[in-house]
Amino acid sequence: MDLVLDDNGPLYLQLARALKEAMAAGRLANGTRLPSSREMAYDLNLSRTTVVAAYEHLRAEGFITGRVGSGSYVTSPWAGPVRPPPPRRAVVAQSAFSRRTREFCTLGNIPGHRPPGMRYAFQFGTPVVNTALTAQWVRELTRAAPYVQPNYPRIQGLPALREAVSRHISRTRGVACTPDDVLIVGGTQQALSLIARVLLEDGDEVALEEPHYFTARTILQVHGARLVGIPVDRDGMQVERMPDPAVKLTYVTPSHQFPTGAVLSHERRLALLEYARLGSGWIVEDDYDGEFRHDQQPVQALQQLDRDGRVLYVGSFSKTLFPALRLGYIIMPPGLRDDLLAAKWTDDFGCASMDQAALAGFIASGAYDRHLRQVTRKLAERRNLLRSLLQEHCGDRLEIMESHSGMHLVAWIHDMPAAEGDALIRAAHERKLALYSIAPCYLQPPEGTGLIMGFSAMSPAELREAVPLFAKCLALFPRRAAGERGRPALYLARSSG
């Protein structure tokens, strides 16, 4: 301990004064355990009797509590928690990347965020609570642990996991790939960052659906992209409205458009591939929840139709397993393979080996398939329940968009302007019900009110309670008379520069 004795009077009083000074300066915070008298005597080269006398003196004055032998603790009137002096604020000279990150990144804006204190939340993107999965996952980690190499991981990902992923998505999503095409990444988030770094220069045009996954938009913006929103209708992104000259990159969710749920039609898929081919552009296919198909045959991946190596297929385990895993993959087109590997190298040398090994075991054993079947059944049940409850309690006030997969529905509220929609969300919040506006998914927010209604985070029993509460909140905002009605709320998306 850094104490200076002042050579003034008896040694025990010098030591008591030095300790009081340390308390006053905040170096000895309230609650701090003082070294034992033996340790203190050794450190300061004093006799133990001197230290015991100093501690007794401080105890008598109320600066410390406790007894010799059981520890002495600071209780001084001044000593707060020890806080190092704040570092001087350096002159800010950020990079362009950092300035854009500050501009576009809202750190609280995480998909599925549940505000504190809510009884019910129509969270989206949150996996179904599944205790069996937790137990299975612990088993896989335990099984994998003794075999995991402690050295740095392979940049491209564990061969066993690349093999398991390539087999799985070839079979279930029709993706054309071999294990050598797979790059294991830290979720879609890292996939998009790497792709943007490899492909984009400042100011390059990037097309994305309008509405779209707002996190993808943010990643593209912080990498300097100029975004062009392409409206979505019931057949997905309106590819015929893609800009001319062609954009460098298009981000699209063809199997289950986020958030509307539309499926990109076969004609538009072919048209988009042709557009990329002619313009030497690239397509990111985000297949985030294509596995959860409820009432139709699975829609195959766009990548399957790609004959020119222009599609970067991106998958994630965030929805099919859990987002805390932070694992996903890119199926790399041959032309970008080396660049993507180099980008991954500069980021982190590769994802954590232990989780990769556990995941490889989980997929290879067939447990992943079983888990997907179970979750899909549960999700279908909840989706049907939510749909029928909304119809029963909210009747013709809502237009629920057609969606055959995933974990949420989009419901538009007829004739409710966006400002009134915000008031509805606030009113629901006060009643401990969290609602989620579709507006953040737009470059140009719509004039009407749309809600993303997740059904994965609530049990059927909770859904049965949450929907009537939602209907009560909605009733606080009566429907407008025919003359006051605005335009229908659907597809108000506009193209934007």
Ligand SMILES: Cc1ncc(COP(=O)(O)O)c(C=O)c1O
């Ligand atoms: C459209 C879309 N893509 C991807 C993801 C998954 O992202 P990540 O893998 O970074 O967790 C989500 C999660 O909400 C999503 O909504």
